[in-house]
Amino acid sequence: MTVAGKETPRERYRAQLRAEIKERAWEQIAAAGAPGLSLNAIAKQMGMSGPALYRYFASRDELITELIRDAYRSLADTVSAAAASGADLAGLGRALRTWALDDPQRYFLIYGTPVPGYSAPDDVTAIASEIMGALLDAAQPAGTAADTPDAGHPDTPLEAHLAEHRQWAADHPAPPAALRRALRFWTRLHGILSLELAGHFTGMGLDPAQLYENELRHLTP
Amino acid sequence: MTVAGKETPRERYRAQLRAEIKERAWEQIAAAGAPGLSLNAIAKQMGMSGPALYRYFASRDELITELIRDAYRSLADTVSAAAASGADLAGLGRALRTWALDDPQRYFLIYGTPVPGYSAPDDVTAIASEIMGALLDAAQPAGTAADTPDAGHPDTPLEAHLAEHRQWAADHPAPPAALRRALRFWTRLHGILSLELAGHFTGMGLDPAQLYENELRHLTP
DNA sequence: TGTACATCAGTGAACGCGCGTTCACTGATGTAC
DNA sequence: TGTACATCAGTGAACGCGCGTTCACTGATGTAC
Numbered sequence: 001m002t003v004a005g006k007e008t009p010r011e012r013y014r015a016q017l018r019a020e021i022k023e024r025a026w027e028q029i030a031a032a033g034a035p036g037l038s039l040n041a042i043a044k045q046m047g048m049s050g051p052a053l054y055r056y057f058a059s060r061d062e063l064i065t066e067l068i069r070d071a072y073r074s075l076a077d078t079v080s081a082a083a084a085s086g087a088d089l090a091g092l093g094r095a096l097r098t099w100a101l102d103d104p105q106r107y108f109l110i111y112g113t114p115v116p117g118y119s120a121p122d123d124v125t126a127i128a129s130e131i132m133g134a135l136l137d138a139a140q141p142a143g144t145a146a147d148t149p150d151a152g153h154p155d156t157p158l159e160a161h162l163a164e165h166r167q168w169a170a171d172h173p174a175p176p177a178a179l180r181r182a183l184r185f186w187t188r189l190h191g192i193l194s195l196e197l198a199g200h201f202t203g204m205g206l207d208p209a210q211l212y213e214n215e216l217r218h219l220t221p
Numbered sequence: 222m223t224v225a226g227k228e229t230p231r232e233r234y235r236a237q238l239r240a241e242i243k244e245r246a247w248e249q250i251a252a253a254g255a256p257g258l259s260l261n262a263i264a265k266q267m268g269m270s271g272p273a274l275y276r277y278f279a280s281r282d283e284l285i286t287e288l289i290r291d292a293y294r295s296l297a298d299t300v301s302a303a304a305a306s307g308a309d310l311a312g313l314g315r316a317l318r319t320w321a322l323d324d325p326q327r328y329f330l331i332y333g334t335p336v337p338g339y340s341a342p343d344d345v346t347a348i349a350s351e352i353m354g355a356l357l358d359a360a361q362p363a364g365t366a367a368d369t370p371d372a373g374h375p376d377t378p379l380e381a382h383l384a385e386h387r388q389w390a391a392d393h394p395a396p397p398a399a400l401r402r403a404l405r406f407w408t409r410l411h412g413i414l415s416l417e418l419a420g421h422f423t424g425m426g427l428d429p430a431q432l433y434e435n436e437l438r439h440l441t442p
Numbered sequence: 443t444g445t446a447c448a449t450c451a452g453t454g455a456a457c458g459c460g461c462g463t464t465c466a467c468t469g470a471t472g473t474a475c
Numbered sequence: 476t477g478t479a480c481a482t483c484a485g486t487g488a489a490c491g492c493g494c495g496t497t498c499a500c501t502g503a504t505g506t507a508c
Binding site: 444445446447448449450451452453454455456457458459460461462463464465466467468469470471472473474475 | 477478479480481482483484485486487488489490491492493494495496497498499500501502503504505506507508
Binding site for chain 1: 482484486487
């Protein structure tokens with residue numbers, strides 16, 4: 001960071017202000033959810049007039065799109081960092097939960113209720129498969145059949161399906177069993193996590209941490 | 222239905238119009254998501270003026286609250302009906318998916334991104350535990366230790382936790398293993414389902430139905 | 443069966459608000475000679 | 476080092492819009508005698 005290089009003071013200031021706008025945007029989203037995001041409200045909170053923000057973002061939609069991108073990026077970095085530090089699947093799972101609890105609305109911006117008309121920018125699919133790639137790296141060593149002769153051969157219809165469509169993991173060359181493991185890891189943890197973040201377990205009097213840890217312990221099969 | 226009884230024509234008309242307002246509300250939610258729900262827009266679509274709706278709902282919030290209640294009720298009825306017709310856990314799972322696919326935004330109104338300030342009305346927790354009760358009924362016969370002498374004794378910390386806090390299932394007297402099974406059933410299927418409804422699998426080129434069926438097949442452990 | 447009254451559905455005007463966005467303009471900051 | 480010009484951040488007024496909600500009122504429907 002702080003490469004400075006060709007960065008003029010004006011560019012630095014621009015980047016700084018863009019960053020502050022995003023920060024305030026995240027605060028607003030945390031306080032009222034993404035649909036309540038308002039450029040005018042952000043401007044007011046920053047002590048400037050509404051139209052001023054249009055120097056930094058072409059429209060409200062562009063700002064939201066950027067926030068979504070940043071959310072994906074942040075999650076990918078978190079997962080990759082955990083994987084790089086030698087964490088196993090369970091470790092990645094804990095990193096995921098920590099990241100989600102850190103800002104629930106950021107999690108929901110990625111995995112929450114979709115807005116019927118809107119669809120995420122194309123380039124986030126690349127980041128999404130980067131995330132799945134990190135999961136696959138961690139799923140592989142412990143993969144059920146990773147070191148058996150048949151490692152590359154699917155033994156269930158689902159594994160066959162997954163092996164045929166590998167775009168979601170940027171054509172990662174993991175054995176089918178690992179593909180299945182990684183995907184199941186993701187869907188199961190998302191199940192508990194999204195219910196936790198929405199407060200459903202609290203309403204039921206249950207401890208989400210215990211449910212989550214228990215699910216982590218049963219990832220192998 | 223059609224009990225008529227003491228129902229005056231005026232009451233009948235009122236009930237009918239209330240129902241039509243709700244129908245239009247669901248259409249709007251399906252088209253633009255819950256945050257885009259507007260009383261004025263509903264009125265316009267029904268060919269009447271905005272203020273007219275205030276004869277039927279005290280406020281926008283009251284309408285939404287009612288829709289949430291109806292969504293819970295509809296899901297509870299669906300699950301109960303499946304259970305009553307002798308479906309096993311997998312059968313309930315398929316009923317759940319059918320119900321969700323029938324109106325994704327209705328599913329998200331219950332299980333989707335929470336609005337930071339808002340909390341669901343108190344009485345829906347009763348319906349929520351009715352749902353869990355139906356799951357437990359179906360989870361019990363096939364419960365791992367349902368007919369062993371130790372049926373009532375938890376054999377994991379999680380089962381102990383679940384057995385101590387049974388409010389979420391209206392104090393249903395199921396053995397701990399069944400509690401764990403039912404809860405896991407719910408969180409895992411919700412994981413796949415919510416990702417499917419949000420379109421994440423489509424973006425990945427995967428077939429949600431196969432993932433779902435595969436997960437259903439692995440519910441026993 | 444007919445009249446007098448009460449109930450209630452629906453209207454139209456109005457209030458106050460906040461939204462996204464555009465536009466012409468001021469004033470400060472940087473660049474070129 | 477100083478002047479002339481271009482760049483660009485930010486302002487304030489304005490546009491058009493839709494929102495939730497209130498209020499006084501009209502007109503139809505039901506009720507009581």
